[in-house]
Amino acid sequence: MNYEQTLRLMLERGFLLPSSEIYPDALAGFWDYGPLGVALKNRYIEVWRRYLVRRDGMIEIDGCQIMPRSVFVASGHLEGFEDPIVRCTKCNLTLRADRLIQEKTGKIVPERLPNEELDALIASNNIVCPSCGAKLGSVRRFNMMFRVSVGPSGDEAYLRPETCQSIFVDFPRLFKVMRCKLPVAFAQYGKSFRNEISPRQSLMRLREFYQAEIEVFFNPDKANEFEKFDEVKSEVLRLALKGAEVEELTVSEAFEKGYLPNKLIAYYLALLHQFYRYVGLDMKRTRFRKLGDDEKAFYATSAFDFEVETSLGWVELVACNHRGDYDLSGHAKVSKKNMMVLDGDRDVLPNVFELSMGVDRSIYAIIEHSLAVEGERTVMRLKPYLAPIQVGVFPLVTKDGLPEVAKQIYSKLKMSFDAFYDDSGSIGRRYRRMDEIGTPLCITVDYQTLQDNTVTIRDRDTMAQERVKISELEQILHQRIYSYPV
Amino acid sequence: MNYEQTLRLMLERGFLLPSSEIYPDALAGFWDYGPLGVALKNRYIEVWRRYLVRRDGMIEIDGCQIMPRSVFVASGHLEGFEDPIVRCTKCNLTLRADRLIQEKTGKIVPERLPNEELDALIASNNIVCPSCGAKLGSVRRFNMMFRVSVGPSGDEAYLRPETCQSIFVDFPRLFKVMRCKLPVAFAQYGKSFRNEISPRQSLMRLREFYQAEIEVFFNPDKANEFEKFDEVKSEVLRLALKGAEVEELTVSEAFEKGYLPNKLIAYYLALLHQFYRYVGLDMKRTRFRKLGDDEKAFYATSAFDFEVETSLGWVELVACNHRGDYDLSGHAKVSKKNMMVLDGDRDVLPNVFELSMGVDRSIYAIIEHSLAVEGERTVMRLKPYLAPIQVGVFPLVTKDGLPEVAKQIYSKLKMSFDAFYDDSGSIGRRYRRMDEIGTPLCITVDYQTLQDNTVTIRDRDTMAQERVKISELEQILHQRIYSYPV
Numbered sequence: 010m011n012y013e014q015t016l017r018l019m020l021e022r023g024f025l026l027p028s029s030e031i032y033p034d035a036l037a038g039f040w041d042y043g044p045l046g047v048a049l050k051n052r053y054i055e056v057w058r059r060y061l062v063r064r065d066g067m068i069e070i071d072g073c074q075i076m077p078r079s080v081f082v083a084s085g086h087l088e089g090f091e092d093p094i095v096r097c098t099k100c101n102l103t104l105r106a107d108r109l110i111q112e113k114t115g116k117i118v119p120e121r122l123p124n125e126e127l128d129a130l131i132a133s134n135n136i137v138c139p140s141c142g143a144k145l146g147s148v149r150r151f152n153m154m155f156r157v158s159v160g161p162s163g164d165e166a167y168l169r170p171e172t173c174q175s176i177f178v179d180f181p182r183l184f185k186v187m188r189c190k191l192p193v194a195f196a197q198y199g200k201s202f203r204n205e206i207s208p209r210q211s212l213m214r215l216r217e218f219y220q221a222e223i224e225v226f227f228n229p230d231k232a233n234e235f236e237k238f239d240e241v242k243s244e245v246l247r248l249a250l251k252g253a254e255v256e257e258l259t260v261s262e263a264f265e266k267g268y269l270p271n272k273l274i275a276y277y278l279a280l281l282h283q284f285y286r287y288v289g290l291d292m293k294r295t296r297f298r299k300l301g302d303d304e305k306a307f308y309a310t311s312a313f314d315f316e317v318e319t320s321l322g323w324v325e326l327v328a329c330n331h332r333g334d335y336d337l338s339g340h341a342k343v344s345k346k347n348m349m350v351l352d353g354d355r356d357v358l359p360n361v362f363e364l365s366m367g368v369d370r371s372i373y374a375i376i377e378h379s380l381a382v383e384g385e386r387t388v389m390r391l392k393p394y395l396a397p398i399q400v401g402v403f404p405l406v407t408k409d410g411l412p413e414v415a416k417q418i419y420s421k422l423k424m425s426f427d428a429f430y431d432d433s434g435s436i437g438r439r440y441r442r443m444d445e446i447g448t449p450l451c452i453t454v455d456y457q458t459l460q461d462n463t464v465t466i467r468d469r470d471t472m473a474q475e476r477v478k479i480s481e482l483e484q485i486l487h488q489r490i491y492s493y494p495v
Numbered sequence: 496m497n498y499e500q501t502l503r504l505m506l507e508r509g510f511l512l513p514s515s516e517i518y519p520d521a522l523a524g525f526w527d528y529g530p531l532g533v534a535l536k537n538r539y540i541e542v543w544r545r546y547l548v549r550r551d552g553m554i555e556i557d558g559c560q561i562m563p564r565s566v567f568v569a570s571g572h573l574e575g576f577e578d579p580i581v582r583c584t585k586c587n588l589t590l591r592a593d594r595l596i597q598e599k600t601g602k603i604v605p606e607r608l609p610n611e612e613l614d615a616l617i618a619s620n621n622i623v624c625p626s627c628g629a630k631l632g633s634v635r636r637f638n639m640m641f642r643v644s645v646g647p648s649g650d651e652a653y654l655r656p657e658t659c660q661s662i663f664v665d666f667p668r669l670f671k672v673m674r675c676k677l678p679v680a681f682a683q684y685g686k687s688f689r690n691e692i693s694p695r696q697s698l699m700r701l702r703e704f705y706q707a708e709i710e711v712f713f714n715p716d717k718a719n720e721f722e723k724f725d726e727v728k729s730e731v732l733r734l735a736l737k738g739a740e741v742e743e744l745t746v747s748e749a750f751e752k753g754y755l756p757n758k759l760i761a762y763y764l765a766l767l768h769q770f771y772r773y774v775g776l777d778m779k780r781t782r783f784r785k786l787g788d789d790e791k792a793f794y795a796t797s798a799f800d801f802e803v804e805t806s807l808g809w810v811e812l813v814a815c816n817h818r819g820d821y822d823l824s825g826h827a828k829v830s831k832k833n834m835m836v837l838d839g840d841r842d843v844l845p846n847v848f849e850l851s852m853g854v855d856r857s858i859y860a861i862i863e864h865s866l867a868v869e870g871e872r873t874v875m876r877l878k879p880y881l882a883p884i885q886v887g888v889f890p891l892v893t894k895d896g897l898p899e900v901a902k903q904i905y906s907k908l909k910m911s912f913d914a915f916y917d918d919s920g921s922i923g924r925r926y927r928r929m930d931e932i933g934t935p936l937c938i939t940v941d942y943q944t945l946q947d948n949t950v951t952i953r954d955r956d957t958m959a960q961e962r963v964k965i966s967e968l969e970q971i972l973h974q975r976i977y978s979y980p981v
Contacts, residue, residue, distance in 0.1 A: 072527040
């Protein structure tokens with residue numbers, strides 16, 4: 010299914026809705042999760058916790074979204090987190106200057122180009138307002154952070170544009186109280202905010218969005234003394250080292266060929282790859298793309314984007330950056346606090362390797378990859394442990410006491426599972442409704458139930474039905490739904 | 496333990512830390528959760544989902560925190576969500592005017608008093624700046640919402656001061672697509688923001704905080720046609736109807752005596768009461784306090800606060816308000832959208848009953864109520880299903896292959912449980928460290944393990960140890976940790 014069809018299904022079935030849509034001043038780039046979206050996102054994060062956070066023994070935090078000015082002086086966002094914009098002198102339409110020039114000339118325009126050069130390009134190419142044709146004003150810089158004033162005296166603060174800043178400022182205390190040793194990874198799931206000029210495509214470019222970020226702190230001299238590497242060395246990665254061409258090779262092959270800078274980074278890329286396998290992306294439509302020097306952030310010594318192919322093209326899901334000591338030295342300088350930690354018998358300023366995951370986009374990609382139209386039915390082949398509704402409970406017909414038995418079963422199951430009771434429409438239609446939202450199992454109460462206390466369980470993928478005892482339902486559901494790969 | 500001792504433990508053991516503490520411009524009223532705090536809060540929310548959301552079949556959403564101006568025109572926050580403040584003309588200290596006068600005169604001063612009357616009280620009582628003794632300026636109103644500007648044209652928007660506004664604006668679409676019928680409850684867990692004048696006491700009065708709110712939509716003519724009432728009628732509530740005096744009586748007694756306005760409200764108060772029993776508050780130190788007309792919000796037709804006694808005194812955890820049709824009629828008026836829904840054969844504008852829960856305060860209260868000092872040990876008697884670390888894994892000594900076996904067990908368990916491996920210090924000290932953070936079970940590998948593949952499991956509360964097979968560990972842990980009440 011393409012983007013429009015997928016989005017329509019998400020809107021119609023309660024995965025997603027435009028935020029504050031009843032108002033004419035509803036803002037672009039803000040979307041709310043409905044009940045099915047909440048459940049899917051929560052389970053996605055549980056899998057992230059399982060295969061990244063817990064597996065690796067990471068320190069998970071949940072920091073504030075509003076942070077004081079100094080944090081963004083140190084991080085460089087106050088000065089550098091800016092887009093070049095240009096406004097029409099007549100209709101006030103505002104656009105990204107670099108993107109506009111790129112569109113009109115077909116040439117690549119780096120966003121870092123000075124305002125004057127962008128002005129010159131607009132003039133020399135006779136670019137006017139694409140909406141009304143009038144003259145454009147001068148290019149200026151627009152900081153993408155949202156500013157807030159705190160307290161009656163209006164202290165300067167900002168909504169964080171990335172969750173990782175909380176990790177960097179919390180690092181000194183938590184390293185100590187959690188008795189950490191290098192290397193150690195910190196993780197955080199939470200909201201970040203960017204005042205995008207042109208938000209678009211629902212979950213793909215939001216102004217308020219969820220990130221799940223991991224920051225690995227390590228001694229740069231020991232990035233190859235890393236035993237855990239062996240756990241993942243046979244994971245097969247798809248690397249795009251130059252342009253779009255993909256090479257498939259194991260983690261150890263990639264490391265030996267020098268494609269991956271060190272064992273520590275190789276290990277975390279492999280964990281990330283496993284994670285996306287487990288949440289059910291079609292891995293043939295993913296790649297780790299190595300960024301060129303013109304693409305990567307100025308502080309990154311090496312950078313890979315984990316990308317996925319959707320009906321909207323290739324989309325970045327996770328930025329994997331070797332950030333060097335940029336973050337900790339920046340915060341050390343501005344805060345005048347010592348950010349060094351003891352590693353063995355030496356004080357070290359740790360380097361940071363980051364996995365910065367866009368959660369909303371990942372959710373979208375999983376849904377799109379899971380959806381299939383098969384004859385009459387649309388089926389969302391979510392992994393059972395990701396399904397928002399885990400089990401449907403139906404009476405075959407709405408008479409002869411069948412609904413009462415079905416409701417009893419539902420009442421029992423709903424405490425432990427996300428269960429859904431439905432008795433409206435034909436049984437086939439009820440199965441279809443569950444298929445479309447990814448429910449892996451449906452239980453039907455029929456006349457035989459009244460005789461022998463058995464029900465049928467119908468499998469979403471095979472559509473096969475089997476008969477089981479009511480007394481064994483909980484155990485069977487538990488086994489089949491929480492069927493995590495080992 | 497008192498507040499200071501509890502807070503110290505939370506800081507030293509990684510439950511909590513002051514946000515951005517390395518900076519001098521760190522802001523009051525912002526706290527980050529450390530790894531143990533994150534885990535405890537997540538499990539608390541899972542229990543909330545189990546005994547409120549799933550049990551009742553609620554529609555859970557996760558809405559945006561930034562919402563456009565119109566939302567707060569309709570909700571009344573733009574005009575009415577204000578505190579009276581007064582600033583010293585010399586040192587610029589800013590204070591809540593009503594609280595200052597109350598403190599100095601000992602008389603109750605409603606915050607709704609007009610600015611002029613507050614000015615007059617300050618003058619007639621000769622109140623000066625409590626810090627420097629200088630003259631105070633005039634009283635003015637301070638809106639407690641954080642404003643943000645969205646997009647390059649700076650559209651007016653605000654950080655929501657309560658999560659429920661997302662529920663009200665999402666209600667029309669979700670009622671339809673989720674095929675709801677009245678009565679139906681919507682739920683949301685997420686952040687809200689209030690620019691408090693005087694944030695204090697860490698989790699007790701924050702500027703950025705977590706709410707878990709439930710909004711029950713119902714036909715006011717049918718609030719007593721409510722069968723589910725029978726499920727909870729024998730739950731014993733502690734009601735404070737006038738002042739602090741508490742009366743203990745069952746839900747049905749309270750309803751029959753006319754203490755509770757209708758069966759629907761009685762049911763939801765009972766569910767809430769059960770929930771707090773299950774998360775382990777000492778219920779003898781809780782009460783539902785009925786608010787007087789001078790205390791409750793102007794739109795509330797009846798209101799109860801669920802309160803808990805801590806070392807800081809009685810603290811409100813949940814505001815339970817019958818909001819009438821205030822919210823939906825406000826949004827209908829400003830948006831000009833029809834907010835009525837079909838109930839049977841009639842169009843109805845639903846009334847709303849709300850359970851507005853402060854999550855951070857609840858977490859604090861649970862920790863304080865769970866902590867006990869018993870001789871040499873401090874023990875946090877958290878319910879096993881709330882414990883941040885669910886199991887400790889120790890080798891008795893760090894030689895003879897014991898650590899290797901313990902690490903193997905740990906590696907296996909850590910995927911399914913929040914496990915912690917520790918081999919430093921005496922075994923007694925390691926048990927104490929786990930006691931202090933509420934870990935219900937500890938596994939110790941000793942010399943007998945090498946002979947017969949058994950380990951000891953030590954119970955936090957009884958300190959009893961028993962010997963079990965390694966192969967049965969997962970099942971035993973699962974049973975004891977997820978020991979949810981039925």
